[in-house]
Amino acid sequence: MNIMKKIKITGNNIEDLLINLGQITLEVTDACNLKCKYCAYGDLYSGYDVRENKYLSFETVKTLIDYLSELWKSKISTSQIPKTHIGFYGGEPLMNIKLIKKTVEYIENLNIRRNFAFIMTTNAMLLDRYMNFLVEKKFNLLISLDGDSEGQSYRVNHSGRNSFDIVYRNVKLLQAKYPQYFEEHVEFNSVLHNRNSVERTFTFIKNEFAKKPTIAELNSFGIREDKIDEFYATYNNKAKSLYSSDNCDKLSDEMFVGVPQTKELFSFLKYYSGNVFVNYNYLLFDKSKLKYITTGTCSPFSRKLFLTVNGKIIQCERIHHSFALGNVENGKVNLDFEYVATRFNAYLDKLYKQCLTCFRKQYCNQCFYSIPGIDGEKPTCNSFMNKEDFEEYKMRCLNHLNKYPKLYKKLMTEAFTE
Numbered sequence: 001m002n003i004m005k006k007i008k009i010t011g012n013n014i015e016d017l018l019i020n021l022g023q024i025t026l027e028v029t030d031a032c033n034l035k036c037k038y039c040a041y042g043d044l045y046s047g048y049d050v051r052e053n054k055y056l057s058f059e060t061v062k063t064l065i066d067y068l069s070e071l072w073k074s075k076i077s078t079s080q081i082p083k084t085h086i087g088f089y090g091g092e093p094l095m096n097i098k099l100i101k102k103t104v105e106y107i108e109n110l111n112i113r114r115n116f117a118f119i120m121t122t123n124a125m126l127l128d129r130y131m132n133f134l135v136e137k138k139f140n141l142l143i144s145l146d147g148d149s150e151g152q153s154y155r156v157n158h159s160g161r162n163s164f165d166i167v168y169r170n171v172k173l174l175q176a177k178y179p180q181y182f183e184e185h186v187e188f189n190s191v192l193h194n195r196n197s198v199e200r201t202f203t204f205i206k207n208e209f210a211k212k213p214t215i216a217e218l219n220s221f222g223i224r225e226d227k228i229d230e231f232y233a234t235y236n237n238k239a240k241s242l243y244s245s246d247n248c249d250k251l252s253d254e255m256f257v258g259v260p261q262t263k264e265l266f267s268f269l270k271y272y273s274g275n276v277f278v279n280y281n282y283l284l285f286d287k288s289k290l291k292y293i294t295t296g297t298c299s300p301f302s303r304k305l306f307l308t309v310n311g312k313i314i315q316c317e318r319i320h321h322s323f324a325l326g327n328v329e330n331g332k333v334n335l336d337f338e339y340v341a342t343r344f345n346a347y348l349d350k351l352y353k354q355c356l357t358c359f360r361k362q363y364c365n366q367c368f369y370s371i372p373g374i375d376g377e378k379p380t381c382n383s384f385m386n387k388e389d390f391e392e393y394k395m396r397c398l399n400h401l402n403k404y405p406k407l408y409k410k411l412m413t414e415a416f417t418e
């Protein structure tokens with residue numbers, strides 16, 4: 001087991017991460033044409049800014065882009081041209097198509113040595129109106145669809161009507177009109193709950209659209225105290241749902257790393273088999289000398305920067321808005337790199353002692369922003385593993401491998417090269 005060295009990030013690191021920023025996600029509106037029961041911004045959860053049907057202004061976006069462009073120009077990369085993805089997020093982003101079009105045009109005319117690509121998560125309700133533009137700009141689309149009509153029945157409009165018919169019709173239209181685009185740029189995300197199952201959802205999307213959806217459980221963080229019973233009545237466990245299927249083996253084979261146990265085995269092989277080298281450096285250095293940032297939290301802006309409809313700058317869209325690191329206000333970006341680094345280090349410090357004795361520290365994927373009470377004096381990480389927990393985890397992975405021995409070769413040859 002490696003000895004974990006304490007590492008701190010600095011203001012300079014934050015600047016470098018912004019210079020190499022790979023993704024900006026813009027919350028273009030908090031308005032939505034649907035009112036999904038389990039929406040992270042809906043009745044079940046707390047911790048997000050109140051939804052007020054706001055629309056992000058182009059001025060705010062432009063201020064942020066101009067600020068980043070200056071940073072990007074300040075360090076000229078001599079080798080590869082860097083690439084940044086611009087993500088449009090909501091609410092339902094297509095409800096603010098005006099801003100999306102203006103932003104795309106602005107980015108395309110930036111006189112800067114950088115490539116851009118556009119991505120969007122959408123409920124597809126307005127896809128029929130705007131698909132020509134999305135196709136022309138080669139947007140990568142992530143469509144939210146929970147399977148067949150019954151599976152989709154929590155995704156309702158404001159009058160409580162199931163959105164299935166409209167979404168299905170729109171997606172079929174896109175597929176028929178632009179088959180090549182559809183094949184190359186469209187993916188599906190499905191939420192698992194008590195009205196669908198892994199098998200039904202996966203099979204439906206595969207048969208109808210020739211795609212393998214990502215199937216996600218309901219988010220169990222930030223549930224309102226008075227909604228816990230309702231949450232558990234709606235919740236469906238992914239592994240349980242999969243293993244209760246009559247076609248479990250065939251389905252597991254097709255879903256591959258989408259199977260929770262296979263995903264767990266994948267990270268086990270990656271970190272503990274000794275046979276995986278993430279890059280050439282891993283071949284050259286003694287891994288025990290490497291320093292690890294504790295917890296599985298990404299460093300600020302190493303993955304993305306999220307701008308909320310209220311102008312807050314946050315690490316990503318999955319965490320509470322109270323963790324804002326800065327903002328865009330009155331034509332100015334307020335982002336103090338030293339403050340961002342200090343705040344991040346302070347959270348790491350709070351968990352350091354616990355992480356030090358934790359047996360999963362080497363492959364930890366726990367984001368500290370979702371540890372209950374992280375803003376308090378002594379937060380406790382519920383994902384902590386002692387020696388026995390770790391042995392149990394190890395056995396779980398090995399048993400899964402014993403049951404499906406072909407997975408080893410498949411993971412090594414396919415998953416690591418993806």
Ligand code: SF4
Pocket residue numbers: 296297298303315316317318319367368369
């Ligand atoms: S959830 Fe946490 S680890 Fe994941 S991208 Fe967001 S901040 Fe980073």
Ligand code: SF4
Pocket residue numbers: 294295296351354355356358359360361362364365366381382383384385
């Ligand atoms: S699981 Fe929790 S205690 Fe263990 S290393 Fe990760 S953050 Fe630290």
